Amino acid sequence: MAMPKQKFTLRFITFLLVNLWCKQMVIMAMEIIPIGVVLDLNSTVGEIAESCISMAVSDFYAVNDDFKTRLALFTRDSSSDVVAATSSVLDLMKNEQVHAIIGPLTSSQAKFVIELGGKAEVPIVSFSATSPTLSATRSKYFVRTAQDDSSQVKAIASIVQAYGWREIVPIYEDTEYGNGLVPFLLEAFQEIDTRVPYGSRIPLFFNDTQIMRELDKLKVMQKSIFLVHMTAFLGSRLFLLAKDAGMMSEGYAWIVTDGLSAILDRVGYEIMDSMQGVLGVKPHIPASKKLESFKSRWRKNFTTSKPQIKINELNLFGLWAYDTVWAIAVAVEKAGIVHSGYVKPNTSESTVDIAGLGKSEMGPRLLRSILSTRF
Template identity: 55%
Template sequence: MKNPTNLLSSLLFFFLSLSLFQRSVYAQNAKSMIDVGVILDFDSWVGKMSRSCMSMALSDFYAVNPNYRTRLVLHTRDSKRDAVDATSAAIDLLKNVQVQAILGPMRSWQAEFVVEIGNKTQVPIISFSATSPFLSTIQTPYFVRTGLNDSSQVKAIAAMVQAFEWREVVPIYENTEYGSGIVPYLTDAFHEINTDIPYRSAISTLATDDQILEELYKLMTMQTRVFVVHMTGTLASRLFLKAKEVGMMSKGYAWIITDGLANMLPSMDSSVIHSMQGVLGVKPYIPRSNELINFTTRWRRKFRQENPEIDRIELNVFGLWAYDSIWALAMATESTGVVRAQFEKPLSRDNLTDLAAIGISKTGPKLLEAILRTSFKGLSGEFQLVDGELQSSAFKIINVIGKGEREIGFWTPAHGISEKLNPNDKKMYSASRFDLRPIIWPGDLTEVPKGWEIPTSERKLRIGVPVKDGFREFVKVDRDPHTYAPIVTGFCIDVFKAVMESLPYAVPYEFIPFDKPDGQSAGNYNDLVYQVFLHKFDAVVGDTTILANRSLHVDFTLPFTESGVSMIVPIKDDERKNAWIFLKPLTMELWVTTGAFFIFTGFVVWLIEHRINIDFRGSPSKQAGMVFWFSFSTLVFAHSNFLSTYLNSY
């Protein structure tokens, strides 16, 4: 029998080893919880959609990667569509939760303040919906944009304008950080294709319906009829409803919306979509995949359960970017091996604000570096950050028709506009409208708007014309017998009208005769030209000679006709094909005289020869014929051997 003491020691050793093994296994299976802040507008459509997509992204990611040692824990805060609330939420997350990264906020003017906080505390601020170019990832290195910069779409919009040969465009944008951020980039892109921006329409988000109508009426008084709209869905809905009301969604108008608004079309009210018929737009191209189709089905089911009160639900690119942002952050935290948040507190805490008391994150720089080098194939396409921003490879061009949108083409930096997207296409860059599918324009028309109209209230050019008696073929001034309005015609007027019609934009003008009340000329050509210098006329059209003294006051065009002495002769029929043209050198009298002498010569020869020469005898008709034959045959050969008398040789 064994010693009881040894048996007790063995059992104690066994249980101790088992306990240590269980602790080791538990330690190996324990997950590090990484706190991440999320700032969204809970009551907005994008906020609700993004919150749902982030929740599904966490479940999907860790279902695919169950062995990862880290787990993201999301702490959501409501920014209530306010910049101050967004900033307060960020400070609360950093101070009380000590999050290692913040997703959001949603709007560019909210992110402007939160990004500065992240830069100061060295905590990455990741936003998928703050798209304003004013938010610089270079000036604020801890700002990461996992959506597209608004400036990335301006080349696509400029290509559309170039394709339809529009020479003037008016941008209509909301007067916020988001709205005004794209304008400098649009201006540069239009400048490259020789398109002008004659006016910029900035509308406040707090504008009343009357103020919107006032701005639209102002646009109607201008010449340009092509508008690029860059604003949030709420303000854009009101704008297009009022534009439809005043008749600006009809023939002759062209509207282009940017991607931020084009992405929101599925969630807009049907009345707004009805008012936007014929509008063109650009939006990021999202490649279709089995993963995207599967996720969309699951998300739609989940979202309906969570939000039964919402009728129109459609997943857009902001939800996909939110989903991919969670995956990118989860990959980055796993690769860095971060276990818990560490903030370096300031040495002195006297009189410190809440922001200063937070300190500086020790794990932030390492996490930021990991996020920036993360790349994978997400639901929205290839996820790869360049200079802290997501890059886009293509844009889809849409046309609002019926109850929604219709795809009419694509734009890529390499190939420009194309009807179909083919990455392997070898064609050159194109900006042709013929590479797009048929378009329905405002007013339910297929005719391309020319981009300008002549407003009734616009000041016309005053064109002076001379009043004179002679050379009325150049300029002729008559008066309407009923209205006494001038009727100006002539060669110079036709040339001027042809030049004005060839311009790619409208220039209203009117002809003003240079005359007195009695209808007589008010002066000579020098006086007429001098009226331009006095600003009484904007230009002069007529047979005005370019002289040195006149060039001191005005500029002349290149001459289109020459002055001088010319000869005018009547045009006669071409008689060179007439068989009797050989008779023209001599007059009829001379020809008759020549013929008479020929006959007389033949008669004299006959008179001498017929008595002794048998050839000149015979019947009277034969002798008469001999007279004529002999006379005219002498033109071609001599008769010296044929004659019997030497007298006929002379």
């Protein structure tokens, strides 16, 4: 009776060895495609995006294990600095020979980075740089996988019209992100005969005293209807100060764009308390079992890997980051990308000059594939 068991065991071991050998051969035959990721890892959006990007790679190849290509991600922390983001992109192009770059987070950073992408013919794929002034007309190698800020203008104008407000004052941060939406707002308000008598532009470096001075100016001007277009960093300070100035009381009305409303659940109780009664717009995400399942898995993974960060809810930018990875993975496979580098120019090599990097051999093909990808 022992012999059949031994034969079965030997056959089973042989089968495992053959199976493992075949899988190893498949892995060896895969084309590894380097992709850069540039994020501000000290920000809420950056932390969430990093986790979603990591999950996206695992999820994608779990259901597409027959693909002949595999993305290899190289992540750089740019903080919120434009220079740091630009340096990170140069590093990824020079030292990792990346075929595409996911990021950077902010529109101000993207303004400079997309110029580098155009010169090196490397697609810059951003899920969070939402300023309408950033477009493919500046560089065809810039691809946005998010809605730009102008998409919310009609919704904002509808709110203003519904309340019958004949006058409104935009309060916006003095950045690429803040300034980019203003022309679209002015046009939308003009169409509904709502005046914009004044625009309050707040630089990022303003301290609380300077912001309060601007709020006092608005009070003296007897303005009471405001539209705030800011990121959470500046917007949260603005509303705390507006409450101190008595401008969050009856007689005042406030609307915020999705730069604030999309992440309001993470700004803290004190800030949320100061914003009671504020109206906000943000993109709608249709509910589905697939989405709820992903949120549950993300929450478990995120709280396990980063227990020190008190974030329990996934935001829209995380979902866009996840989809961005899937889009690039599909595009890479469809394009038949093979490992290649950059074609060097006939000039002396430089560690900082973009001219010394040359042009990506596969960049044009990958760009076409990304732009034609649907899923």
